[in-house]
Every structure is written in structure tokens, then in C-alpha cells.
Amino acid sequence: MKRIARKQIAGNVPTASMADIAFLLIIFFMVTTKFDVDKTKVEMPKAENRSEVAKGSAYVVIHCLDPGMTGPDCPEYGYKWSDGEMSSIPVGSLTDMESYVAVQLGKDSTTPFIIKADGDTPYQYVDDTFDMLRRVGASDLTLLSDQLTVDDIQ
Secondary structure (H helix, E strand, O other): OOOOOOEEEEEOOOOOOOHHHHHHHHHHHHHOOOOOOOOOOOOOOOOOOHHHHHHHHEEEEEEEOOOOOOOOOOOOEEEEEEEEOOOEEEEEHHHHHHHHHHHHHHOOOOOEEEEEEEEOOOHHHHHHHHHHHHHHOOOEEEOOOOOOOHHHHH
16 A cells, blocks of 8 residues: 655744734824823922822923033023923023913913923022913913922921
């Protein structure tokens, strides 16, 4: 009796659904990733009472233009702006910032505004920023701070 030779069938991995799986993973990571609108590093002031920042708040950032210095040692301060959706952009002066705020309030008059400033920033800059926001018509203003801890009290 003669033996019948079998044909060798090459093994393969079905890849038809790989593209679907890849796109589902991409969509999952896009939906679950949280993007920061402002990445300016500042040492925020400490506060006992804090509240959560409203989602979609516009940011006004006051920062030292010399990255190695803070507080009274800083020779010059600058401003950054974010509408709460896009990343922050540098703004030339407080007058320029006023136009960005006015445009934002024209889109939505109930926009909450967050002021993010270094804890050592001279108060004059923070006060001028509050005055400008009130003058333009902003009503919901918050000064961003870090939580005061037990170690800070002692």
C-alpha cells in the first residue's frame, strides 16, 4: 500500500481585524487622555480652602520671563492666555490680554477665569490683572492655589 503524501499548509495569522483593533485602541486613548491647557511652572500660593476649577475655564497666567528667577528677583513679568480649550500662548502686555478676554466674553459671558501666578509675584501684577478682568466684565474669577498642608502650618 502506497502512502499518500499530504501537502504542507503554511501557518498564518489572520490579520483582517488588526486594523479595527488598532483604531479602537487609538480612539480609547484619545478619549481618556487629559490635556493640560497651561504647563507654565509656577510655585502657587498656599491656601486652606480650595475649590475645584470649573472645566473649560479661561486661564490668565502671570509668570517671570526669566525662567531661573522668581519673586522680587525677577526683572520682568509676562502674561499667557488660554481660552480653556487650546494650550496657553504668550501675550505681550496686560492691554493685549484685555482684548483676548473681551473676545472670550463676547463668545460666552459666563466664562469662569482662573488667574495662575507664582506665590512670590508682586501683588501689583495680580491686582492689575483682577482690575482688568473686572473692567472688561468678567464676573467669575478664581486665584489658583495649592493646598495648605499640616507641614506648612508648623
